Amino acid sequence: MPRIIKHPELRREELLNHAQALFLTHGYDRASLNDVIAAAGVSKGAFYHYFASKEALLEALAERFARQALAGVQDVLGDPALDPLGRLNALLAKSRQARVETAAEAWALFETMFRPENLVLFHRINLAASAAFSPLLVEIIRQGVADGTFHTFDPEGVADIVMQFGMATHDVVAKAIVGGSDADMDTAIEALEKRVRLYEIALDRILGLPDGSIRIGEPGYVRAVMTARRAGPTAAVPSKIRKRS
Amino acid sequence: MPRIIKHPELRREELLNHAQALFLTHGYDRASLNDVIAAAGVSKGAFYHYFASKEALLEALAERFARQALAGVQDVLGDPALDPLGRLNALLAKSRQARVETAAEAWALFETMFRPENLVLFHRINLAASAAFSPLLVEIIRQGVADGTFHTFDPEGVADIVMQFGMATHDVVAKAIVGGSDADMDTAIEALEKRVRLYEIALDRILGLPDGSIRIGEPGYVRAVMTARRAGPTAAVPSKIRKRS
DNA sequence: CTATTATACCAACCATCGGTCTATTCTCAA
DNA sequence: TTGAGAATAGACCGATGGTTGGTATAATAG
Numbered sequence: 338m339p340r341i342i343k344h345p346e347l348r349r350e351e352l353l354n355h356a357q358a359l360f361l362t363h364g365y366d367r368a369s370l371n372d373v374i375a376a377a378g379v380s381k382g383a384f385y386h387y388f389a390s391k392e393a394l395l396e397a398l399a400e401r402f403a404r405q406a407l408a409g410v411q412d413v414l415g416d417p418a419l420d421p422l423g424r425l426n427a428l429l430a431k432s433r434q435a436r437v438e439t440a441a442e443a444w445a446l447f448e449t450m451f452r453p454e455n456l457v458l459f460h461r462i463n464l465a466a467s468a469a470f471s472p473l474l475v476e477i478i479r480q481g482v483a484d485g486t487f488h489t490f491d492p493e494g495v496a497d498i499v500m501q502f503g504m505a506t507h508d509v510v511a512k513a514i515v516g517g518s519d520a521d522m523d524t525a526i527e528a529l530e531k532r533v534r535l536y537e538i539a540l541d542r543i544l545g546l547p548d549g550s551i552r553i554g555e556p557g558y559v560r561a562v563m564t565a566r567r568a569g570p571t572a573a574v575p576s577k578i579r580k581r582s
Numbered sequence: 583m584p585r586i587i588k589h590p591e592l593r594r595e596e597l598l599n600h601a602q603a604l605f606l607t608h609g610y611d612r613a614s615l616n617d618v619i620a621a622a623g624v625s626k627g628a629f630y631h632y633f634a635s636k637e638a639l640l641e642a643l644a645e646r647f648a649r650q651a652l653a654g655v656q657d658v659l660g661d662p663a664l665d666p667l668g669r670l671n672a673l674l675a676k677s678r679q680a681r682v683e684t685a686a687e688a689w690a691l692f693e694t695m696f697r698p699e700n701l702v703l704f705h706r707i708n709l710a711a712s713a714a715f716s717p718l719l720v721e722i723i724r725q726g727v728a729d730g731t732f733h734t735f736d737p738e739g740v741a742d743i744v745m746q747f748g749m750a751t752h753d754v755v756a757k758a759i760v761g762g763s764d765a766d767m768d769t770a771i772e773a774l775e776k777r778v779r780l781y782e783i784a785l786d787r788i789l790g791l792p793d794g795s796i797r798i799g800e801p802g803y804v805r806a807v808m809t810a811r812r813a814g815p816t817a818a819v820p821s822k823i824r825k826r827s
Numbered sequence: 828c829t830a831t832t833a834t835a836c837c838a839a840c841c842a843t844c845g846g847t848c849t850a851t852t853c854t855c856a857a
Numbered sequence: 858t859t860g861a862g863a864a865t866a867g868a869c870c871g872a873t874g875g876t877t878g879g880t881a882t883a884a885t886a887g
Contacts (some may be wrong), residue, residue: 348835371875380837381875387835391874457702494780501746509742535739542787593864615845626846626867632864636845 349387350546352377353401365395365458381490394460406432410473421481422550427475429553432470432503433533463504471496481544490547502536506552526560594632596644597622601639610640610703640706648710651677655718666726667795673722674798677715677748680777708749718740726789731789739786747781775802 355376359368370391373385388394413419413427474496481487489495509532533553540551600622604613615636619629633639658664658672719741726732734740751774778798785796 369872371872381839382837382877382879383835385875455644489779489780491776494777497750497777498780498784501750505742505746515622532742533737535734535736535743539784543784545787573604573777614843616843625864627867628850628865630846 348379349384352379352384352394353388353398357398360395360398360458361364395458396465398458399461399465402462403469406466407469410470413473418551421477421484421486422546424477425474425481428470428473429499429551432466433553467500468501471500473503474499478544486546489543498543502540506532530557530560591804593628595622597624597629597632597639598643602643605640605643605703640703641710643703644706644710647707648714651711652714655715658718666722666729666731667791668725670719671797672713673718674744674796677711678798708745711748712745717746719744723789731791734788743788744785747785751777 352373356368356373359372359376362368363372368382371385373394373538374381374490377384388397399553410428410431412429413424416424475492478489478492478495480486482489487495506529509529537551537553540546542549544551597618601613601618604617604621607613608617614630615626618639619626622629633642653671655676658669658676661669664672689708714753720737723732723734723737723740727734730741782796782798783793786793790794
């Protein structure tokens, strides 16, 4: 009987897609390799042909996230029409947009994706995103310091703080969901928006700018994206994955 | 033959000690339960008499860290001789001291303890530490806002930022070690001290204080503690734990 | 067209993992 | 002395991530 051979590069993407869905719903640890290959309809041998290990799969997933997030940001740096503050704001908005859309994409998974069992997954994603964004950030801040827009003695440090703030939003949402009496989206979004305002002012002051200079995307942006997707179809992922004792 | 029975409460501590050493050297995931009980010279049955699971062991370990870190801090909050800024500085110094001494305690493990495989362990420790410190921090900041010392609209948010800064020092050291050409202690400490200075100024500005108000422990403190312990005996932990491929 | 090699794939198999279970030994108060 | 319960031992379990030996297809060379 003839064997059906799909295009190899698509096979790999398919594996990544199924892994992403499973990791987001159940967490990297709980979703077993067998679950992934079963979902993708692929044998173990095939999997290990494309990836060296489960770890490598996670890494590839994080890289893909980072690559997508970075898409279209490179040109911001070189745009001569923007001053350093404009560049920084543009980059922050882009970065935030990527984060929000990633979360929104997995909206049906909102409650599960912010649970501690997904720690490893999100750490990797954030790590990859940092690695991609950080050099751009440092360069922009350096330019700003050079032309007197920003005032700081440690551009790398400030860039790290900015990335920290970005990562911390994940924890903010997690707290709002887990700690809230009714764990709904509105509570989470409200907490998130408030925190973003604080981060903006904190960055203003750290960089010696007047309050209100830094704008990490438009106010209400998170709510808009989230609610738009909320109405969308719920991705029902039938789960046969065990509960941990 | 007579059985040697140790005091039960000591048995539990002993288990924690061996687990701590193994988790720090090889990471929570890689150090197996069998490794732990083998190191402690205890049977599996005995282990599961004291702990409900490997998770519970990790949790107990994190709790112990947090408890040690919190020791002697409670009275800072009630001390009437201190103003809010004094209280905040005292708390920060205490928090930092705990972190540094934890790191120094595991000095022989310096290179391994900052590797990604220890992510889970440190996340738990930081979580426990946050849970312990955060309420104190929020209260102090609230007091300061009330009497006009601090200026912010979001005390909880600022407290979170402070905790973030504390946790981030871990990453700073990791980067200095992993990224540096010669991964030595001096590079790491230097990077750490510089970053702490940045955090101090950032907090000054976020809270609307004049630069130099916040002092997270004395300058040079990290170096002093680290170098003091460096000369100490190297804890040679014979490792039979497998390498992950 | 055939021979050869590299790629894509399969599924049985493995060591080890965290965790359970039953049996036994020890401790100490009544 | 004895009985109850705490403490300990270690065989055992299902599941896991990972390995292996082998097969089928595609690409290429002669």
